[in-house]
Amino acid sequence: MSDKDPIRAALDECRPLFMAAFWFGLFINALMLAVPIYSMQVLDRVLSSGSLDTLLMLTIIVGVSLLFMGLLQGLRALVFSHIGRWLNDKLSSDIVHKTLNLALYKPSIGSQPLRDLATIRGFVTSPALGSLFDAPWAIIYFIVIFMINLWLGLTVVLGAVLMLALALVTEKLPAKHSSLANDEQIKSMQAMDAVIRNAEVVKAMGLLEQASRRWRVHNRQWLEHAFSATNLQTVVSHATRTLRMGLQVLLTGQGAWLVISGGMSSGGIIAVSILSGKALAPFDAAVTIYQTWINTQKAYKRLQELNPASTEANRTMVLPEPRGEIAIEKLTFQDKQSSRWIVRGVNIRIEAGEAVGIIGPSGTGKTTLARLLVGVAQPTSGSVRLDGAALDQWDPDQLGRLIGYLPQGVELFSGTVAENIARLEAEADPQMIVAAAQMAEVHDYILQLPNGYQTDIGLNGALLSAGQKQRVALARCFFGGVRLVVLDEPNAHLDAEGELAFVKCIMNAKERGITTITIAHRPSVLQKVDKILVLQGGEAKMFGPAVEVLDKMTRPEQNVRPIRKHQDTELEANSVN
Structure with a gap:
């Protein structure tokens, strides 16, 4: 056609x-x-x-x-x-x-x-x-x-x-x-x-x-x-x-x-x-x-x-299964309606299996960066690469199976808990559904529901609370052979118990070699991440080991040298001055 x-x-x-x-x-x-x-x-x-x-x-x-x-x-x-x-x-x-x-x-x-x-x-x-x-x-x-x-x-x-x-x-x-x-x-x-x-x-x-x-x-x-x-x-x-x-x-x-x-x-x-x-x-x-x-x-x-x-490339093809290495190369994004630059020259590399946190003031481009990372927004210039291949070079169906994404506005589909975790797959393996729930530390919680995994959550998940929706959506992120998971404010509706479960979830992902990128305002959920990226005005101001970045942020009297827009950094500790 x-x-x-x-x-x-x-x-x-x-x-x-x-x-x-x-x-x-x-x-x-x-x-x-x-x-x-x-x-x-x-x-x-x-x-x-x-x-x-x-x-x-x-x-x-x-x-x-x-x-x-x-x-x-x-x-x-x-x-x-x-x-x-x-x-x-x-x-x-x-x-x-x-x-x-x-x-x-x-x-x-x-x-x-x-x-x-x-x-x-x-x-x-x-x-x-x-x-x-x-x-x-x-x-x-x-x-x-x-x-x-x-x-x-x-x-x-x-x-x-x-x-x-x-x-x-x-x-x-x-x-x-x-x-x-x-x-x-x-x-x-x-x-x-x-x-x-x-x-x-x-x-x-x-x-x-x-x-x-x-x-x-x-x-x-x-x-x-x-x-x-x-x-x-x-x-x-x-x-x-x-x-x-x-x-x-x-x-x-x-x-x-x-x-x-x-x-x-x-x-x-x-x-x-x-x-x-x-x-x-x-x-x-x-x-x-x-x-x-x-x-x-x-x-x-x-x-x-x-x-x-339709923005999907016609010449995409199925590529070898990736390890989860992410390269963000001189990434910029300009809003077409307001002409405002939201992301400005972000240039970092994330190793496979690393857990990275992104912090920064509201309106600084964190959510836009998350959307660029999973391919739902197209960069004005620059690229996001998964194991060396730009996102638009991957077959869309294959890429979708490799990515887990939890946006700020959590939406579930009408049906059962199991169907939502399984991403609506008709013949999903029950063991994979349980494995995803265990990875997200929600298995025990699901068992407490009236019909367990077969509990009907109503139209668009109307029968669940906001926190319950978020935890089911988190399990959905880890279903199948995902290699990259991007979480935007995953603890927004979680209580203290839910936050502890989320921290364990990040640890589980690291053990499985899954690359996770978490956007958060509360540092408590970032205690187990390997590195932290600080965004300000759409620019990468700091990026490096979490302990060093947080230490620098608690001592504002010291000058911090921003990451240069075109700097090809390996993003080790020396990325933070």
Whole structure:
């Protein structure tokens, strides 16, 4: 599938099916002529001749024609349904991956891309697409009407022109309001999602009015634009309906005049009435089809914007299992929105199996550095290397299995404790799950839960406390053959007992040769780390053995020489002056 436009590539693969559906339209519309022709023949021939045999044969022929028409319509509907399902299967996985990548930089994206895919799938399977495929064949009905009578044909054409003009008015007048209404509806839903995500804070701090204000603003604007668009569409819709009824009366009256004057048979009145309805149907449905098409087009454009979000290299490959050596080379990161440099030229090396702590004031770039270390953020310049290979050179699936990451905002998945520790693997080895829990010193705690490892933690872990969530998430970090674990404020919700267990966890990781990097504000959890990195203003001010760094920090009267941005240090004790 094309990386440039996977949706267009997928639609191109469906081209043979679309072409088949288009030609089905020819036969469907041709068979639809059976009804007006039948009506005309019954009135003009059967009634005048009184022949029951002719009536029987005509009825059989029309019945068979309608049967085939129904089969073709059903088959075309199945084709559209198959295309819609195939598009969903083809694109959904890619869209989910790209949405996750984009969510790292734009969390407000939510599940909108999947709703956009549902919009496209809905259009493909909707009657609107069938009407579009039938529209070109409406010429058949116009030709037959002209064959019945020239003046009736001209009247139907005039009616079609007037209805098309009304459709164009509907396109121009409410289009702006409809577009703005759609945009405001999306913003309104995103604002409400934010309120719901922060329901506890909103309730506890009495922020309901303030938090819902933004939602009300977008919701009000959505309703105003939708109200304006709906009013215009309603006026045009009623005008179109009135035009259709007036045209029907005109055709009937004109047909009667022609019959009286001998210019047409009486059966032609019924035939023209049926044929005009079929001929004008695409013009009558143009308003509805247009609005559906506009919404589908906007969804398509939004999905196209996802394509640049994929940052994973196409030429990655599975590399030999690493030991866990980390090289941070002249690493910098600039926030694109504020243009602020958050990480500035960090240049350090961490040996395999070492335990490193990162400390520094709030807002100094520690969390950003953690995100760079695990590859969820891309550096502006410089690189992070795992056993000599930059993170973007690793196969993403392999890299994910090698890394454990505990962010500040702990999120668990709906399911059991075991499923969360096993990273949602369907057939995870129970022994590996227990081993990860023991590594994180949470095995005994889990056994105290109502159903042990099979305890259901509810939607997103709602049945667990913040501390319990953090400990389960810590065990998840050590599941499988991880070689690098990055922990951002892992003791934020832990009590004294939990902190002691965490310190033991760091010791367990060192014994297993797992490289651990811990960001913390409280030095108590860093008592067993080998080295400490001090960040200030996004720069590495000190890095070296933990005892020496902490000693320097407790004696601020001594000058400390910062690590130079381009210094290729081996990060031994002499890195701290």
